[in-house]
Amino acid sequence: MRAAVFTGPGAPLSIQDIDKPKIAEDEILVRVSHCGICGTDIHASREGPFMAPPNTVFGHEFSGEVVEVGNALTEGLFSVGDRVTSLPFIKDQTIGLGEVTGAYAEFVKVDPASVVRIPSELDDLNGALVEPLAIGLHSVKMAEGVAEKQILIIGAGPIGLACAIWCRFFGARNVVISEMSPARIEMAKTLGFNDIVDPSGDVQAQFANITAGEPEIQFECVGAPGILRECIERAPNRGLIMGIGLCDHPDTIMPLVAFTKELRLQWALAYDKEDWDFTMQMMIDGRIDGSPMITNVVSLDELPDVFEALRSPTDQCKVIIDLRR
Ligand SMILES: [Zn+2]
Incomplete structure (x- = not known):
């Protein structure tokens, strides 16, 4: 073959x-x-x-x-x-x-x-x-409750967008996406995500401008060194940071900052069959696309x-x- x-x-x-x-x-x-x-x-x-x-x-x-x-x-x-x-x-x-x-x-x-x-x-x-959408579903389920939450998605690649789709599906209050590539921003908008912040600027200030709040849950969907540290710095007290992007290099964080805010850091990997069945059903029903x-x-x-x-x-x-x- x-x-x-x-x-x-x-x-x-x-x-x-x-x-x-x-x-x-x-x-x-x-x-x-x-x-x-x-x-x-x-x-x-x-x-x-x-x-x-x-x-x-x-x-x-x-x-x-x-x-x-x-x-x-x-x-x-x-x-x-x-x-x-x-x-x-x-x-x-x-x-x-x-x-x-x-x-x-x-x-x-x-x-x-x-x-x-x-x-x-x-x-x-x-x-x-189904596969990339199921990755997003599993990641959002691992966050254990996005309903009514203010969400920041870092990176509008397929997985960041899949996470955004499921956050909206499960009733997030806001889904803001951090992205600088014009093509990816266009793609996010095509999927109905119009709240975009520029990662080269002050993300926290831009987020506050849009939502009048803070990113209670951040989905790190890039996987580059340095991003976790930024997530920790901008997180509110007891915020949640989801590690979705694949980073296979050592990375540096300041634990003290996370410690004083009692942050949670959760990674998510892959999916199980339930996630596939549910994703497939929602696609067929036209509830996600x-x-x-x-x-x-x-x-x-x-x-x-x-x-x-x-x-x-x-x-x-x-x-x-x-x-x-
Ligand atoms: Zn894949």
């Missing part, structure tokens, strides 16, 4: 013919229809502690069609032809980050315990958005160049690979 292979840091992804995954008797093979490019994939292709091993095929935000069902799966839970997406977990391993071949490829094997069927109301393109985030749909052949371009700031938000092109 054709796949985009990560050969090592500094080299673009390479389109290669690799072996189609062989499924065990309790696994399912999916022909990939669409797969999102995730910031995590780009991160994992860089030198550093989070780097994936060479020969990794990335891709954990996918939709597709069941083409083979393992012999042991006789209950008829899934059949050939079903349209599905799946949490990227198979028997304690992760799909698309080095352990199991991901969906920057024609086929991907999945675990029936992780598979979520895509109903006819949702197309494959939106099926590939992530589709404006999709700025580009590209072919597998276009992927290596697009992937390289995404390393530096671009106007793109969510880029999705159409494996059927």
Whole structure:
């Protein structure tokens, strides 16, 4: 099968013919229809502690069609032809980050315990958005109550926007987004978030101007050193800071400032199946819509160049690979 292979840091992804995954008797093979490019994939292709091993095929935000069902799966839970997406977990391993071949490829094997069927109301393109939206849902649930709260989202990438969507869904009083890229600000506005602050200025003052209050909960969705320290400085007493952005470098904070304000710091990782089911249901019911985030749909052949371009700031938000092109 054709796949985009990560050969090592500094080299673009390479389109290669690799072996189609062989499924065990309790696994399912999916022909990939669409797969999102995730910031995590780009991160994992860089030198550093989070780097994936060479020969990794990335891709954990996918939709597709069941083409083979393992012999042991006789209950008829899934059949050939079903349209599905799946949490990227198979028997304690992760799909698309080095352990199991991901969906920057024609086929991907999945675990029936992780598979979520895509109903006819949702197309494959939106099926590939369940993953990033479920990240946002899980993060917001981990904040344990955003209703009536004043929220500051730091970074309007797909995950920051997904957090913003769910904060609004669950009744936040305000959802203010800190972002300086004009393209990302436009995207936030397209999704209905018009309260934007400029991180190069005094965020606390801008936030107070908009909300007449303080950021009771901050979602740090950038993952760069220095941002946590800023969050701690601008947090009100007993404020909550959510660590969502992936930072794999040492970072410095001043504990005394957090201590005197009795702040809470909470990280959130991934999601569980409940989050996927709920996300899917809300998408079908039209109560959340992530589709404006999709700025580009590209072919597998276009992927290596697009992937390289995404390393530096671009106007793109969510880029999705159409494996059927
Ligand atoms: Zn992702």
